[in-house]
Amino acid sequence: MIRVASYKKDSVETYGLGATVVMEYLLHAREKVEAVILHPQFRSEDTIEKIRSLCGNDIPVSVEEKPFNILSKKENCFVICVISKKEEHIGNGNHMVLVNPSNAGNMGTIMRSCLGFGVRDLAVIPPAVDHFDPKVIRASMGAAASVRTEVFGSFEEYAARFPGNRLYPFMLDGSTKLHETVIEKPFSLIMGNEATGLPAEFSKIGRPIRIDHSNSIDSLNITIAASIGLYEATKGIDNDLQS
């Protein structure tokens, strides 16, 4: 029997829910997987075999129903993995920087886009949603296994550690249009909070960017703004070869 408990920010473990997420962790962050739990009604023999084979002799696999009642009442989920929470450090290279992100689903979706465009380092400036939250991991569809995430004390601390990065804060009143800007590498694409955007002082940092859109909407959804930024910043380069 594997013990699980409702996730809290101070839990030492987090959870990956669903076969897609579990497979991503086993394939790309196996060292973080502490256990795998299969639902007794899970019938996909192929997937079960793959999971058991990836778990080998050192990752315990149990078949039991109770953890699903605790962790995924409402969801259509037949596999869970228990993930150890380890702090990570991002490296040199291109970064996505989220300042005060508040929504778990959005953070996960942005992780997936980051991985899709080959940007594997994510900096988070608090206050922020907990990037270990199972909702983040689920929304990332397992991309959380492949994107390094580091929480900094402040934006200044982040910027001081990567003095060579070109800073591109995305702001509604940014002085240059994204499609007219050559994004130089290594870049930091900096996105603000979902409701309030970036604080005004970011207009004095690096080169503030705006994505042109009509006056009929207040702003683009944050996941969409971040993904358009990633698309534009990485186009023409091989997304599989980036850091």
Next chain:
Amino acid sequence: MIRVASYKKDSVETYGLGATVVMEYLLHAREKVEAVILHPQFRSEDTIEKIRSLCGNDIPVSVEEKPFNILSKKENCFVICVISKKEEHIGNGNHMVLVNPSNAGNMGTIMRSCLGFGVRDLAVIPPAVDHFDPKVIRASMGAAASVRTEVFGSFEEYAARFPGNRLYPFMLDGSTKLHETVIEKPFSLIMGNEATGLPAEFSKIGRPIRIDHSNSIDSLNITIAASIGLYEATKGIDNDLQS
């Protein structure tokens, strides 16, 4: 008292939930608004005044709690508008075309991006989620009030009605990369189902496009692919001046 009932596909009315959505409908599709309901605990005097003023003498406004229990149990919502469902016809110009979209939230998010990039006509090819569903309207943040949506019998029917449109199906194995393609106007950006993408036969239609991404993810989220397509297709033109 204004009568409301849980929304169903064959309901003659639908609902806009929340102040943002209600304001968008009153400002941009007032003729569709049949009534407005305020929650007795709604305390935002400014918003109430604006809503009452926009409703004038011909749109009834009531203050009652029961409709909120029926329509928005879980949500933090203090205003509802009752919207008449009228079939619309899209016009000539640039279009977003959704083939077999299955998720209400995604459809709403795509509507918001369409409006943001000045593409105000949305064609839907069934089977598809009901575009009148309050979940679509809510996810659109009211953009549904400003985007015309028409459901066609088939893709062939759609294509026959707009023979002048350049067709750009977005496919994982599309023959040309989005960032190397000049999207000619009037364009039809064609997106497939969230899980299965476009049927293979679309590779013979128009110019199939792929958005380059790394092999680390299966595909981009549909709302993100659609929005990147819109961004690229409309950049450099005034989003407020389009059809």
